[in-house]
Amino acid sequence: MSNGLEIIKKSEISSARRGVLKTAHGDIQTPFFMPIATKGAVKTLSSADMEKLGAEILLSNTYHLYLKPGVDVMRAYGGLHKFMDWYGPILTDSGGYQVFSLSERRKITEEGVEFASHIDGSKHLLTPEKSMDIQQVLGSDIVMAFDECTPPDYDEKALNNSVDRTVRWAERSKKHFEQNIGSSNNSGAMLFGINQGATDEALRIKHAEDLKQIGFDGYAIGGLSVGEPFEEACKIVAALHPVLPADKPRYFMGGAKPHEIVEYVKRGVDMMDCVLPSRNARHGLLYRFVHDDLNRPDFYETIHITNSKYANDQTKLSSDDGELSRYTFGYLHHLFDVQEMLGYRLATLVNIKFYLQLMEKIRAAIESGAL
Amino acid sequence: MSNGLEIIKKSEISSARRGVLKTAHGDIQTPFFMPIATKGAVKTLSSADMEKLGAEILLSNTYHLYLKPGVDVMRAYGGLHKFMDWYGPILTDSGGYQVFSLSERRKITEEGVEFASHIDGSKHLLTPEKSMDIQQVLGSDIVMAFDECTPPDYDEKALNNSVDRTVRWAERSKKHFEQNIGSSNNSGAMLFGINQGATDEALRIKHAEDLKQIGFDGYAIGGLSVGEPFEEACKIVAALHPVLPADKPRYFMGGAKPHEIVEYVKRGVDMMDCVLPSRNARHGLLYRFVHDDLNRPDFYETIHITNSKYANDQTKLSSDDGELSRYTFGYLHHLFDVQEMLGYRLATLVNIKFYLQLMEKIRAAIESGAL
Numbered sequence: 001m002s003n004g005l006e007i008i009k010k011s012e013i014s015s016a017r018r019g020v021l022k023t024a025h026g027d028i029q030t031p032f033f034m035p036i037a038t039k040g041a042v043k044t045l046s047s048a049d050m051e052k053l054g055a056e057i058l059l060s061n062t063y064h065l066y067l068k069p070g071v072d073v074m075r076a077y078g079g080l081h082k083f084m085d086w087y088g089p090i091l092t093d094s095g096g097y098q099v100f101s102l103s104e105r106r107k108i109t110e111e112g113v114e115f116a117s118h119i120d121g122s123k124h125l126l127t128p129e130k131s132m133d134i135q136q137v138l139g140s141d142i143v144m145a146f147d148e149c150t151p152p153d154y155d156e157k158a159l160n161n162s163v164d165r166t167v168r169w170a171e172r173s174k175k176h177f178e179q180n181i182g183s184s185n186n187s188g189a190m191l192f193g194i195n196q197g198a199t200d201e202a203l204r205i206k207h208a209e210d211l212k213q214i215g216f217d218g219y220a221i222g223g224l225s226v227g228e229p230f231e232e233a234c235k236i237v238a239a240l241h242p243v244l245p246a247d248k249p250r251y252f253m254g255g256a257k258p259h260e261i262v263e264y265v266k267r268g269v270d271m272m273d274c275v276l277p278s279r280n281a282r283h284g285l286l287y288r289f290v291h292d293d294l295n296r297p298d299f300y301e302t303i304h305i306t307n308s309k310y311a312n313d314q315t316k317l318s319s320d321d322g323e324l325s326r327y328t329f330g331y332l333h334h335l336f337d338v339q340e341m342l343g344y345r346l347a348t349l350v351n352i353k354f355y356l357q358l359m360e361k362i363r364a365a366i367e368s369g370a371l
Numbered sequence: 372m373s374n375g376l377e378i379i380k381k382s383e384i385s386s387a388r389r390g391v392l393k394t395a396h397g398d399i400q401t402p403f404f405m406p407i408a409t410k411g412a413v414k415t416l417s418s419a420d421m422e423k424l425g426a427e428i429l430l431s432n433t434y435h436l437y438l439k440p441g442v443d444v445m446r447a448y449g450g451l452h453k454f455m456d457w458y459g460p461i462l463t464d465s466g467g468y469q470v471f472s473l474s475e476r477r478k479i480t481e482e483g484v485e486f487a488s489h490i491d492g493s494k495h496l497l498t499p500e501k502s503m504d505i506q507q508v509l510g511s512d513i514v515m516a517f518d519e520c521t522p523p524d525y526d527e528k529a530l531n532n533s534v535d536r537t538v539r540w541a542e543r544s545k546k547h548f549e550q551n552i553g554s555s556n557n558s559g560a561m562l563f564g565i566n567q568g569a570t571d572e573a574l575r576i577k578h579a580e581d582l583k584q585i586g587f588d589g590y591a592i593g594g595l596s597v598g599e600p601f602e603e604a605c606k607i608v609a610a611l612h613p614v615l616p617a618d619k620p621r622y623f624m625g626g627a628k629p630h631e632i633v634e635y636v637k638r639g640v641d642m643m644d645c646v647l648p649s650r651n652a653r654h655g656l657l658y659r660f661v662h663d664d665l666n667r668p669d670f671y672e673t674i675h676i677t678n679s680k681y682a683n684d685q686t687k688l689s690s691d692d693g694e695l696s697r698y699t700f701g702y703l704h705h706l707f708d709v710q711e712m713l714g715y716r717l718a719t720l721v722n723i724k725f726y727l728q729l730m731e732k733i734r735a736a737i738e739s740g741a742l
Contacts, residue, residue, distance in 0.1 A: 039705075041713045046713055068708055076683050076685075083701070083702055085702070311444055312448075326456040327456055328456075334410075340414065341415045342415060342416060345415075346417070
């Protein structure tokens with residue numbers, strides 16, 4: 001079959017799905033989690049580290065890579081895979097999310113978004129076409145359509161206008177993506193549309209119908225995990241379940257805490273990303289499994305390794321055979337205490353590994369009928 | 372044989388020696404370089420990394436480890452080897468160098484040195500006996516006697532007084548070391564004396580005779596590489612060559628640049644340490660071999676990876692099979708440009724590897740008669 005989702009099993013007790021997503025750089029078992037290599041590296045880690053951890057896909061940010069190292073370097077390298085020496089699949093965002101979060105430094109028009117670089121203030125225009133161009137130079141396996149991530153403070157009219165524009169941008173994204181795929185750095189790339197509409201269920205559904213009409217290889221649910229109550233996000237995801245095409249992958253963008261991931265999966269989500277495991281790691285917050293029942297939200301705990309009670313804790317960071325099974329909580333506590341970079345690295349390995357293991361447990365639970 | 376130096380070959384064209392230093396944690400090929408794990412980690416790297424690089428010994432700092440994590444944690448772990456999960460040899464300094472560099476925060480008496488912690492200002496007294504106690508809890512394989520690293524601004528009288536005191540401290544160090552070795556965390560530890568005397572050749576020789584009289588497992592040349600001309604340091608090392616026992620290892624402390632290491636080896640030095648490879652790495656300065664003739668000081672070059680000319684340089688960081696052979700100068704340039712920690716780590720791997728390869732080349736050159 002061509003690139004896309006093959007569903008192996010559907011849960012009988014929830015909307016969870018277990019499958020395989022075929023991409024131009026290999027298969028990924030679904031549901032999966034994407035570690036974030038914002039600027040071409042998962043913070044503190046290398047591509048070799050990600051392979052050792054068993055990550056099957058990485059997410060990178062178009063906005064950051066567009067500014068540095070820039071499109072010329074990416075073109076010379078033949079894309080991000082070679083630049084990072086990572087030959088598994090890569091998903092890139094459209095750049096929209098970062099550009100919109102620049103707030104006062106950007107201006108939205110029908111054409112696209114004018115913005116000033118956070119690095120040097122230089123002016124740029126990002127359009128659906130330009131976002132496709134950049135992602136196609138990056139050679140991304142999963143390209144995201146250019147959308148507006150609507151802020152929570154939009155009134156009804158602004159929200160409707162924004163979502164309508166996102167539909168038009170989605171059309172332009174698809175047209176440009178298809179026109180140029182032959183000359184891109186990844187002729188097997190897929191294009192995903194992004195559903196918006198804040199917490200307005202009716203608008204979300206209408207938007208999903210519009211995107212479906214255009215037709216995409218996958219559908220992302222954007223604009224959630226931005227401060228709304230978790231229950232609201234769950235409601236939207238559940239409402240979209242019967243609307244989105246059952247045979248296409250669904251990607252919940254920018255979420256979530258471990259127990260939230262389980263809930264999104266139960267509502268039909270196949271793909272997730274999140275900065276929490278790596279960002280929290282750098283602040284000394286580690287995740288650890290407590291028990292195996294994923295249906296109970298207390299299946300994990302968080303550890304603040306900077307707490308002095310860990311100074312002499314000789315428990316290993318992992319019970320596996322990997323590098324983490326060599327070092328102890330006490331050693332990691334010390335590394336944080338004296339601000340050794342190795343500490344941030346080991347903590348990041350612990351947390352990314354936790355998220356990847358969580359996805360393994362989720363897949364096994366769907367297979368066994370427990371989720 | 373018991374722990375100590377076995378000389379395999381003496382150069383016929385210089386005072387260089389090729390041998391094996393047997394320690395309680397394994398053999399080390401001499402001459403060797405010791406990467407510095409100041410606070411229990413070579414900055415940005417792990418013990419597993421050091422094994423992969425082929426490092427045979429690490430150096431750690433008594434002063435830093437005494438303050439954090441402290442002797443209680445070290446005692447609970449049974450020493451630094453287990454704490455770091457590093458089971459090769461470890462050399463620890465005496466703490467003297469760091470304490471003396473606190474300048475206004477310390478006071479020297481016959482008993483030892485009173486100092487205020489650079490972390491919290493707490494008052495401590497470091498004596499020869501206390502230094503031995505700490506190093507014996509750390510379980511160091513090579514324990515350094517407590518000495519005063521004389522500053523360059525001492526006048527003749529102060530210098531003589533200091534060196535005389537260092538002799539008395541050396542005696543006290545040895546006595547305490549031997550009394551407690553049975554109850555220490557390393558019953559196979561060796562004790563090295565440290566030669567001082569600034570650039571006063573006669574005083575250096577007299578001090579070396581005094582240390583020899585006391586009798587140590589090895590002899591360090593301290594108090595050089597502190598700002599004096601390189602030629603002065605070479606002169607002192609050469610002058611000590613016929614004085615120091617030929618069958619004991621000699622350790623040049625705190626040096627040096629790659630071409631300087633070659634010169635010290637030619638003057639009979641077996642062991643070296645230096646912060647340059649790791650510190651420079653974090654500032655984006657990389658070492659690279661240019662040709663194989665170590666007798667010419669231009670056998671290597673330095674690269675400033677932050678220079679924009681490397682932005683698109685697809686040369687690999689290494690031609691070997693290791694992880695470094697995956698990434699390019701252009702990628703490393705980018706990582707520095709966007710301040711990703713991975714950049715500091717990769718650069719440190721490059722430089723430590725360079726220093727270790729330099730020592731391999733030195734050993735081969737002694738064996739082949741070229742050095």
